[in-house]
Amino acid sequence: MQDYSPFLNLFSKHLEDYSRALNKAEPKELYQPGAYILSLGGKRVRPLLALIAADLLEQNPQKALPAALAVELFHNFSLIHDDILDNAPKRRNKATVHIKWSNNIAILSGDILLVKAIQALQQGNHKLEQAQLDVFLRTAAKVCEGQQMDMNFETQKKVTVEDYIHMITLKTAVLLACSLQMGAIAAKANKSVQQNLYAFGKHLGIAFQLMDDYLDVYALKNQAFGKQIGGDILSNKKTFLLLRAFELADKKGKQRLNAALKMNDQPKEKIKIVKSIYSELKIDQLCITEADKHTQIALKSLQNIKADNAKKEVLKNFALQLLSRTK
Amino acid sequence: MQDYSPFLNLFSKHLEDYSRALNKAEPKELYQPGAYILSLGGKRVRPLLALIAADLLEQNPQKALPAALAVELFHNFSLIHDDILDNAPKRRNKATVHIKWSNNIAILSGDILLVKAIQALQQGNHKLEQAQLDVFLRTAAKVCEGQQMDMNFETQKKVTVEDYIHMITLKTAVLLACSLQMGAIAAKANKSVQQNLYAFGKHLGIAFQLMDDYLDVYALKNQAFGKQIGGDILSNKKTFLLLRAFELADKKGKQRLNAALKMNDQPKEKIKIVKSIYSELKIDQLCITEADKHTQIALKSLQNIKADNAKKEVLKNFALQLLSRTK
Numbered sequence: 220m221q222d223y224s225p226f227l228n229l230f231s232k233h234l235e236d237y238s239r240a241l242n243k244a245e246p247k248e249l250y251q252p253g254a255y256i257l258s259l260g261g262k263r264v265r266p267l268l269a270l271i272a273a274d275l276l277e278q279n280p281q282k283a284l285p286a287a288l289a290v291e292l293f294h295n296f297s298l299i300h301d302d303i304l305d306n307a308p309k310r311r312n313k314a315t316v317h318i319k320w321s322n323n324i325a326i327l328s329g330d331i332l333l334v335k336a337i338q339a340l341q342q343g344n345h346k347l348e349q350a351q352l353d354v355f356l357r358t359a360a361k362v363c364e365g366q367q368m369d370m371n372f373e374t375q376k377k378v379t380v381e382d383y384i385h386m387i388t389l390k391t392a393v394l395l396a397c398s399l400q401m402g403a404i405a406a407k408a409n410k411s412v413q414q415n416l417y418a419f420g421k422h423l424g425i426a427f428q429l430m431d432d433y434l435d436v437y438a439l440k441n442q443a444f445g446k447q448i449g450g451d452i453l454s455n456k457k458t459f460l461l462l463r464a465f466e467l468a469d470k471k472g473k474q475r476l477n478a479a480l481k482m483n484d485q486p487k488e489k490i491k492i493v494k495s496i497y498s499e500l501k502i503d504q505l506c507i508t509e510a511d512k513h514t515q516i517a518l519k520s521l522q523n524i525k526a527d528n529a530k531k532e533v534l535k536n537f538a539l540q541l542l543s544r545t546k
Numbered sequence: 547m548q549d550y551s552p553f554l555n556l557f558s559k560h561l562e563d564y565s566r567a568l569n570k571a572e573p574k575e576l577y578q579p580g581a582y583i584l585s586l587g588g589k590r591v592r593p594l595l596a597l598i599a600a601d602l603l604e605q606n607p608q609k610a611l612p613a614a615l616a617v618e619l620f621h622n623f624s625l626i627h628d629d630i631l632d633n634a635p636k637r638r639n640k641a642t643v644h645i646k647w648s649n650n651i652a653i654l655s656g657d658i659l660l661v662k663a664i665q666a667l668q669q670g671n672h673k674l675e676q677a678q679l680d681v682f683l684r685t686a687a688k689v690c691e692g693q694q695m696d697m698n699f700e701t702q703k704k705v706t707v708e709d710y711i712h713m714i715t716l717k718t719a720v721l722l723a724c725s726l727q728m729g730a731i732a733a734k735a736n737k738s739v740q741q742n743l744y745a746f747g748k749h750l751g752i753a754f755q756l757m758d759d760y761l762d763v764y765a766l767k768n769q770a771f772g773k774q775i776g777g778d779i780l781s782n783k784k785t786f787l788l789l790r791a792f793e794l795a796d797k798k799g800k801q802r803l804n805a806a807l808k809m810n811d812q813p814k815e816k817i818k819i820v821k822s823i824y825s826e827l828k829i830d831q832l833c834i835t836e837a838d839k840h841t842q843i844a845l846k847s848l849q850n851i852k853a854d855n856a857k858k859e860v861l862k863n864f865a866l867q868l869l870s871r872t873k
Binding site for chain 2: 323368
């Protein structure tokens with residue numbers, strides 16, 4: 220298995236220094252929640268993508284550290300605010316910011332992380348790569364749009380699989396794409412390389428979210444998935460699986476699905492029935508096929524890039540490990 | 547009376563075009579609240595300061611339009627989020643965003659306005675003035691810090707007048723200062739001019755907030771103040787007046803003040819007693835003196851700038867009109 224620890228160590232050291240300063244900044248109620256959520260850990264996927272992209276193209280991942288920090292701060296800004304929107308009590312088994320402090324503090328400490336994310340792009344003499352800022356801001360807007368679409372879907376009657384793919388592209392995939400492109404910009408890559416890395420990240424992100432939907436239902440207990448199996452079914456979340464099932468089911472199948480969605484007092488039975496409908500319609504396989512389609516598009520984009528093949532393998536393996544979650 | 551309508555017309559036209567596009571953007575739930583709060587009006591003080599500064603230095607206010615839009619969008623982002631924090635039902639006699647839509651929509655639509663504010667600084671070919679972005683981001687962080695301090699003061703036992711001046715500097719004054727400096731940067735002014743305009747705006751902002759505290763208690767009914775007289779007293783808000791009164795009152799005076807603050811069931815009586823204590827301690831005069839001190843520092847900074855005297859008068863008069871609220 221590929222060893223990403225040099226990248227992770229490089230970023231972790233940088234983040235640690237940053238978080239230490241953040242934790243001391245005044246007023247504490249504004250800055251400590253940011254340091255807290257950063258301290259909860261995570262795979263640091265987005266900063267690693269920025270560093271690996273820069274390394275792929277220029278052998279110097281250091282140059283992508285400002286971009287790596289920016290995407291991680293932005294990601295954590297969005298987590299703080301999303302946890303308020305989702306009313307989520309826990310993240311990584313620890314209290315979310317709005318629970319540990321308050322909604323008001325979570326709003327403001329999220330806001331400041333967004334400002335700090337953009338400041339992280341500024342280097343000595345407040346210079347920054349304008350192209351990095353540009354992709355970053357366009358991505359930030361898309362992530363907000365995706366989050367709003369996700370909220371809308373909760374009450375929206377008609378949601379197509381196409382709508383869903385569009386939503387996860389905005390909410391999840393473009394930030395991975397942006398991380399890679401910003402790493403490429405740090406390495407002074409040309410526009411075509413940037414675009415191919417962006418496409419790689421976008422389709423990887425879509426595949427990742429589809430596998431997330433899949434694993435929510437089908438993960439083995441010993442798989443390091445970190446969520447309650449069947450949670451999406453229990454909350455009637457409009458995932459790829461559920462939306463595709465509604466599209467494919469016949470009239471009677473739709474009735475059975477609708478009836479199952481109302482079985483909130485029998486969670487085990489609810490999961491069992493929905494899974495059996497999925498199974499009849501081969502939804503599990505369709506989800507994997509769809510994820511695989513996007514993985515292949517991602518890998519094709521990577522092939523288009525002229526770079527050291529061994530280094531391209533590093534990025535490819537990182538992507539595949541991310542999709543299988545078997546690290 | 548000075549006529550600012552050319553500046554206001556220039557900005558209003560620009561903002562109108564922008565808001566129209568914002569109002570049509572998808573998803574609507576994300577973008578329409580921003581267009582809504584912008585449509586509620588306001589004096590557009592911050593963008594006017596940016597335009598007047600650019601006009602003062604270069605005769606071409608057009609160049610400061612991106613900065614003017616950025617500060618207005620940022621201001622409205624902060625209003626949307628502050629209204630959640632303050633649980634405010636109304637703004638300019640219309641429902642606040644979190645009331646008209648929901649807290650969740652107010653959080654996200656505020657977030658996107660912050661992103662859009664920074665995007666507004668980007669011009670053709672996504673170029674921007676790095677110095678503008680720098681002062682803008684540092685100011686954005688300060689505004690969040692000031693908002694957090696203001697929240698902290700609500701429950702903080704010991705708040706000094708000095709703490710209070712620091713808080714209003716961050717929460718209110720630096721955004722006026724930033725608007726002027728960004729206008730100066732747009733006009734390619736040198737660092738010394740930028741700093742003098744920043745200082746002008748900062749002290750103007752402090753004076754403005756002190757006069758806001760004063761007028762909350764002492765505004766005549768026919769003055770165009772737009773708030774309920776005595777509102778700060780009724781909500782026990784730690785304003786300059788209350789904090790200075792606690793500093794100056796003797797033991798018995800402090801007891802009377804503390805007793806008055808608890809009279810929530812007798813609002814008229816509460817206002818009357820607090821005002822009589824203020825009157826005994828000449829707090830009203832002290833507040834005006836303090837505001838005047840900052841106005842003088844502001845005007846001194848303006849004098850330091852080498853520019854057309856008639857145009858300096860324009861900016862001076864704008865400031866004085868702002869302080870007197872008698873437009």
